[in-house]
Amino acid sequence: MKLKINEKPFLPEGRHVVKITEVEEGRSENKDIPFINCRMENENGFVNQRFYLSEPGQPILASFLKAIGIDKNEVDSKELKGKVLSIEVEERSYEDAEGKGKTIKQATHFETAGKADISDKF
Structure with a gap:
């Protein structure tokens, strides 16, 4: 059997x-809270991160x-595509609305990428 893979792996934990x-824009499945989902990737893989547009989500x-x-109060989500940054990837476990345990990879500890870190490889 031949396997054809058209996707990068998830980024490993770390910076x-x-x-x-x-x-992408969407709304949460259970509480109907608007969010944007950003796919962030490099040559080694990717991670998806949802940013909820709620009061608790504002600092994140x-x-x-x-x-x-x-550095402005209002931004069009289309302006985010193509931006480069430094993230930390970590796993987080939680219970969903039905009480089932889930584990996801998430991006945290956002920092500006240094000029030496920016590459056209991805």
Whole structure:
């Protein structure tokens, strides 16, 4: 049997310099909270990160925007694509709305990528 893989692997845990390659808008399945989902990747893999547009999500979104050099109160999500930043990938476990345990990879600890870190490889 031949296997054809058309996707990169998930980024391993640790710090990575990534580029935002996709931005999708959506609403959470259970509480109908709007979010943006950013796919962040480099030559080694990718991670998807949802940013909820809720009151508790504001500080997380603010630190993400600061890391990619956006310092304004209002931004079009289309402006995020192509931005480069440094992230830390970690696993997080939680219970979903039905009480089932889930583990996801997430991006945290957003920082500005140094000029030496930026590469056209991804």
